[in-house]
Every structure is written in C-alpha cells, then in structure tokens.
Amino acid sequence: xxxxxxxxxxxxxxxxxxxxxxxxxxxxxxxxxxxxxxxxxxxxxxxxxxxxxxxxxxxxxxxxxxxxxxxxxx
Amino acid sequence: xxxxxxxxxxxxxxxxxxxxxxxxxxxxxxxxxxxxxxxxxxxxxxxxxxxxxxxxxxxxxxxxxxxxxxxxxxxxxxxxxxxxxxxxxxxxxxxxxxxxxxxxxxxxxxxxxxxxxxxxxxxxxxxxxxxxxxxxxxxxxxxxxxxxxxxxxxxxxxxxxxxxxxxxxxxxxxxxxxxxxxxxxxxxxxxxxxxxxxxxxxxxxxxxxxxxxxxxxxxxxxxxxxxxxxxxxxxxxxxxxxxxxxxxxxxxxxxxxxxxxxxxxxxxxxxxxxxxxxxxxxxxxxxxxxxxxxxxxxxxxxxxxxxxxxxxxxxxxxxxxxxxxxxxxxxxxxxxxxxxxxxxxxxxxxxxxxxxxxxxxxxxxxxxxxxxxxxxxxxxxxxxxxxxxxxxxxxxxxxxxxxxxxxxxxxxxxxxxxxxxxxxxxxxxxxxxxxxxxxxxxxxxxxxxxxxxxxxxxxxxxxxxxxxxxxxxxxxxxxxxxxxxxxxxxxxxxxxxxxxxxxxxxxxxxxxxxxxxxxxxxxxxxxxxxxxxxxxxxxxxxxxxxxxxxxxxxxxxxxxxxxxxxxxxxxxxxxxxxxxxxxxxxx
Numbered sequence: 284x285x286x287x288x289x290x291x292x293x294x295x296x297x298x299x300x301x302x303x304x305x306x307x308x309x310x311x312x313x314x315x316x317x318x319x320x321x322x323x324x325x326x327x328x329x330x331x332x333x334x335x336x337x338x339x340x341x342x343x344x345x346x347x348x349x350x351x352x353x354x355x356x357x
Numbered sequence: 358x359x360x361x362x363x364x365x366x367x368x369x370x371x372x373x374x375x376x377x378x379x380x381x382x383x384x385x386x387x388x389x390x391x392x393x394x395x396x397x398x399x400x401x402x403x404x405x406x407x408x409x410x411x412x413x414x415x416x417x418x419x420x421x422x423x424x425x426x427x428x429x430x431x432x433x434x435x436x437x438x439x440x441x442x443x444x445x446x447x448x449x450x451x452x453x454x455x456x457x458x459x460x461x462x463x464x465x466x467x468x469x470x471x472x473x474x475x476x477x478x479x480x481x482x483x484x485x486x487x488x489x490x491x492x493x494x495x496x497x498x499x500x501x502x503x504x505x506x507x508x509x510x511x512x513x514x515x516x517x518x519x520x521x522x523x524x525x526x527x528x529x530x531x532x533x534x535x536x537x538x539x540x541x542x543x544x545x546x547x548x549x550x551x552x553x554x555x556x557x558x559x560x561x562x563x564x565x566x567x568x569x570x571x572x573x574x575x576x577x578x579x580x581x582x583x584x585x586x587x588x589x590x591x592x593x594x595x596x597x598x599x600x601x602x603x604x605x606x607x608x609x610x611x612x613x614x615x616x617x618x619x620x621x622x623x624x625x626x627x628x629x630x631x632x633x634x635x636x637x638x639x640x641x642x643x644x645x646x647x648x649x650x651x652x653x654x655x656x657x658x659x660x661x662x663x664x665x666x667x668x669x670x671x672x673x674x675x676x677x678x679x680x681x682x683x684x685x686x687x688x689x690x691x692x693x694x695x696x697x698x699x700x701x702x703x704x705x706x707x708x709x710x711x712x713x714x715x716x717x718x719x720x721x722x723x724x725x726x727x728x729x730x731x732x733x734x735x736x737x738x739x740x741x742x743x744x745x746x747x748x749x750x751x752x753x754x755x756x757x758x759x760x761x762x763x764x765x766x767x768x769x770x771x772x773x774x775x776x777x778x779x780x781x782x783x784x785x786x787x788x789x790x791x792x793x794x795x796x797x798x799x800x801x802x803x804x805x806x807x808x809x810x811x812x813x814x815x816x817x818x819x820x821x822x823x824x825x826x827x828x829x830x831x832x833x834x835x836x837x838x839x840x841x842x843x844x845x846x847x848x849x850x851x852x853x854x855x856x857x858x859x860x861x862x863x864x865x866x867x868x869x870x871x872x873x874x875x876x877x878x879x880x881x882x883x884x885x886x887x888x889x890x891x892x893x894x895x896x897x898x899x900x901x902x903x904x905x906x907x908x909x910x911x912x913x914x915x916x917x918x919x920x921x922x923x924x925x926x927x928x929x930x931x932x933x934x935x936x937x938x939x940x941x942x943x944x
Binding site for chain 2: 302316354
C-alpha cells in the first residue's frame with residue numbers, strides 16, 4: 284500500500300516531498316514487530332500457539348486500520 | 358447469489374428484477390451497467406438499514422432484503438463469519454451512486470455483480486472452513502453450513518451456473534477498468550458513452566438510452582447505434598420568426614437543421630472549398646459586427662451631442678452598412694438587435710458548448726464532441742515517486758546487528774537463533790516506525806512478516822534449530838552427563854569414552870541433529886542399547902549401516918572389553934533429520 288503524500292508538502296522546486304501522511308500500516312506493524320522482538324528477547328519460553336495468532340492478528344488489524352483510514356481520508 | 362442475467366431470444370442481456378418472473382421489473386431504476394454491458398452490484402440507498410449492502414443485494418437478486426438481513430444476523434450471532442462477510446460485501450460492492458467500490462478503487466478493476474457474488478461466496482466458504490477447523494462441528498458450524506447450503510441451493514434454483522461462475526472468476530478479477538468511474542453521488546457515469554440498459558424483452562423492444570444523447574434521440578428505436586459513426590444530437594429547434602432568416606444570428610458553423618445529418622451520399626462539394634467558404638463567412642460576420650459597433654458608437658456620440666443620430670435608420674439600433682456600401686434597395690430588412698445586451702450574445706462560432714472533457718480542441722463546427730475520435734482518455738502522467746532508501750538501510754542495519762549478535766554468541770558459546778531473529782525483528786520494526794512518515798515501508802512490512810513468522814515457527818518446531826555450528830561434548834563423569842544433546846544445523850560429537858559408568862548402572866542418553874552429522878563414541882566396557890532414527894540419511898551403528906528415508910536402526914552392542922564387576926548399560930537414542938549419524942566404540 285502506497286503512503287499518501289501530503290498535497291501541501293512540496294518543496295520550492297515543486298518536487299514531491301519525502302514526508303507523507305501517517306502510514307498506519309507501517310506504524311502499527313512496526314509497533315507489532317518491536318513488541319514481538321522485545322518479548323522474544325526478554326521472555327525465554329514464549330508459546331508459539333500464543334505468538335502466532337498475535338502476529339497474524341496484529342498484521343490483520345494493522346491492514347484493516349490502514350484500509351479504513353485511507354477510505355476515510357477519501 | 359443470483360442467477361446470471363437472462364438472455365433474450367436475440368441474445369440481448371435483459372435486466373429483469375425477478376428471475377422467476379421475467380415480466381417483473383425492479384422496484385426502481387436499474388443500476389448503471391459497466392462499460393462492456395456487464396451488470397454491477399451496487400449498494401442501495403433506498404430502504405437501507407446500515408450501509409445498503411442488504412438492500413443492494415436484494416435489489417440485484419430480486420429477493421426481499423429482509424432475508425439477507427436475517428441471514429447476516431444469524432451468521433453474526435452464530436460466529437464471526439457474518440461480520441467478515443458483511444465487511445467484505447461492503448468493500449466489494451459498488452457505491453450507492455454507482456461509483457466504484459473500495460476494492461475496485463484499490464485494485465483499479467471493475468467487478469461485475471457475478472464476480473462480486475462469487476468472491477462473497479468464497480469468503481463465505483472461507484468462514485465456514487475457519488469455523489469447522491477451529492471449533493469442529495458445533496452449533497456455529499452447523500448454522501454457517503446450513504446457511505451456506507441454503508444460499509447455494511437458492512442460487513442454483515434461480516438458474517445460476519455455479520461452476521461457470523467459478524470458472525469465470527479469474528477472468529472477472531483480471532478485467533481492468535475500461536471506463537472512467539462515474540461521478541460519485543451523481544449516479545451518472547462520467548463516460549458519456551456508457552449505456553443504460555433498462556428493461557429488455559425477448560423481442561428486443563427494450564429501449565437503450567445513450568448518455569449524452571437527448572432523450573428524444575435515445576427513445577427512437579431507429580436511432581443510429583453508437584459505433585464508428587457516433588450518434589449525433591438532435592439539431593436545435595429552428596428559430597421562430599424573422600430571426601430565423603437573420604444573417605447575424607445564423608450560425609455559419611451549425612449544420613442546416615433541415616438537412617438530415619445521417620443521410621448518406623457523396624459530399625456536395627470539395628472539403629477545401631467548403632473550408633474557404635466558411636472562412637469567408639466568418640470574416641464577413643466579423644466585419645459586419647465591427648461596422649455595427651462603430652455605428653452604435655457614432656449614434657451614442659450623436660445623442661450625447663444633441664444631434665440626430667446618424668445612419669440611415671436613424672435609431673442607432675440598426676446596423677449601419679459597411680463603409681462604401683450602396684444603400685440597400687427595396688424593403689429594408691427587419692432590424693435585429695443582434696449585438697446589444699438585450700439580444701443573443703455575439704457568438705460567431707455558434708452557441709457555447711462545453712469543451713472536450715478529455716482536453717481536446719474546442720468543439721467548433723456545430724458537431725457534438727466525438728469522444729471516440731480522441732481515443733482512450735488521457736490520464737495525467739503519474740507523478741514519479743521519489744526514491745526511498747529506508748527499506749534498504751533498515752535491511753542492511755538488521756543484517757549487521759544480527760551478524761554482530763551471532764559473532765558475539767559464537768565466541769562465547771552456542772548461537773541462539775531466537776535472540777538473533779528477535780534483534781533483527783526489532784530493527785525492522787524501528788525502521789517501519791521511521792517509514793510511518795518518511796519513505797515507504799511496504800517492503801519492510803513484508804520482510805518483518807517473514808522474520809516474525811520464521812521466529813514463531815522456529816520456536817514452535819523445537820529447540821533444535823536454535824543451535825547452529827559444530828559442537829563437541831566430552832563429559833568426564835556421569836555427573837556431567839545431560840539427558841539430551843541437540844544440534845540444529847551442523848555437526849555434533851558426543852564422546853563418552855572418558856566416562857566411568859558405575860557397574861550395573863543403566864544410563865539413558867539422547868542425542869539429535871536436525872541437519873548435519875552426529876557421532877557418538879562409547880567406551881568399550883559398556884553394553885549399549887542403541888536406537889537410531891533418520892528421516893533422510895544413514896544410521897551407522899558399529900559398522901552396520903542402514904540408510905534411506907525414515908530409517909529406524911536398533912542394535913544391542915555387547916561390551917568389547919569385559920569390565921570388572923557387573924556390566925553397565927547405556928540406553929542411547931540418536932536421531933537425525935537430514936544427515937548421518939554414527940555410533941562407534943572408542944579405540
């Protein structure tokens with residue numbers, strides 16, 4: 284999914300800015316990956332039966348929220 | 358699920374509201390057809406309860422929307438499949454005004470109603486599968502399965518070709534958008550050539566209205582069809598009264614309405630001569646307009662000076678003849694106030710017509726804009742996205758961090774792949790947090806997903822994959838023995854030759870390697886009960902080799918040297934996934 288560029292965020296040379304509006308997919312999946320990684324580093328025995336739904340469900344929620352946010356912006 | 362659109366005897370697609378009763382018609386105007394005549398499945402704003410999904414389904418299938426609402430409610434109560442199905446329907450169905458749905462916008466595709474229903478059936482089946490796989494055959498699964506069966510049977514009874522729909526589904530999904538999306542909320546398609554299929558009968562008596570063509574033209578069954586010769590709008594009604602003969606108000610670029618534009622036949626004159634004639638008419642019209650303006654200015658100046666207005670008419674309203682022209686003989690033409698604000702505006706190129714929406718030349722010449730002549734709609738050039746290096750930088754950073762951790766761990770002991778994977782995952786997550794507002798993070802999301810799943814699955818298999826490398830175990834006494842020795846990928850050597858087993862004792866030892874080689878060295882004074890497993894590889898026990906797939910090799914090794922006292926026994930179990938394992942005596 285392509286992040287949306289802010290229309291007003293253009294430089295003087297009329298080049299599109301690298302800064303864009305909040306990419307919710309990147310934000311939420313990044314938080315999920317950081318959390319999962321820290322859990323695996325700190326907790327020695329994590330049950331895969333718990334972590335697998337957490338990862339898949341978290342990614343699904345991130346995608347859904349990203350889709351909804353894009354739909355609302357339009 | 359609805360039956361496919363029925364075809365009349367002439368092959369024309371009909372759009373009846375009730376498949377059981379072809380004579381029935383929808384309760385309201387039918388949805389706008391797609392560019393290639395396929396029938397879309399939009400949500401409906403009339404009689405909706407939430408988002409119009411059930412109303413749209415009911416309108417499309419000719420079934421009471423209440424039945425759809427009851428079905429969705431049962432699915433929601435029984436399991437979560439109802440929510441998933443409703444959300445999927447909301448995203449897949451077109452908007453209320455006929456605009457493309459969310460999935461169509463994201464995928465730049467046009468889905469007809471059958472494709473949407475086939476996808477919803479797939480979602481429904483997926484929900485049933487999830488119910489059965491997670492909770493077994495319980496109440497929820499029975500409810501979902503019953504509704505699924507009822508849906509399929511209903512569709513079948515109404516004439517739907519389920520297998521045909523399944524076969525045509527990939528083609529429907531690959532079908533790219535062929536027409537510009539209709540204006541949201543207006544209900545009218547942006548493409549003026551889109552057709553509205555209304556009621557059609559076997560006799561082909563249905564009417565087809567072409568957008569952009571006046572109703573009167575569209576209502577005539579004999580109207581020329583759209584094609585190489587696009588339909589021409591009906592000519593404007595001729596002016597009533599003397600103005601019809603007025604040379605100033607007559608549009609030189611409008612075709613004579615008394616001439617049938619569709620009449621076939623050779624052109625009356627050479628196109629070049631026609632062009633010259635038009636140019637002369639245009640020039641003459643402009644000169645007359647300039648002369649009239651000058652006359653009006655002179656009359657105004659005369660009024661201001663208290664003098665009688667100049668000009669043959671003396672009123673200042675009539676256009677003065679051009680300089681040098683002879684006075685008109687005979688009856689004076691009927692004066693017309695052509696160029697003042699009370700009359701028709703000065704428009705030498707004819708009445709105003711909206712410009713070509715696709716950016717073509719202005720529609721001078723009296724003919725309507727022929728969109729087909731401009732080819733496919735020109736899309737503005739896609740803005741080139743700036744290059745982003747956030748994904749590359751983060752990936753390299755994650756690899757560097759993982760490599761550093763592996764090096765540190767291998768220097769001090771076995772490498773714990775869980776720690777390495779978790780560190781890589783944290784790095785990727787940090788990169789994604791940066792990509793939230795800077796650059797693009799799609800590749801990082803994919804990479805992080807792969808790493809996270811590998812981490813979870815790797816920890817799920819066993820502890821074996823965590824250890825990579827070469828391991829040598831040489832316990833010196835029974836107290837230093839552990840119950841199991843495991844290697845993920847690499848080599849492992851378990852040397853028990855220095856262990857002094859107590860006489861008459863029975864010691865259990867287990868060693869395993871997932872991928873690689875494993876060697877176990879036994880002291881010559883013990884009796885060994887060896888059991889070897891290999892999924893794919895060789896198991897060699899004291900010069901006896903068995904190899905192949907799923908090998909199980911069992912042997913009892915008597916002591917080579919008779920010890921003092923009772924013989925100690927070692928119960929040894931060795932396993933290998935892909936590789937070789939060897940059990941032998943110490944030299």
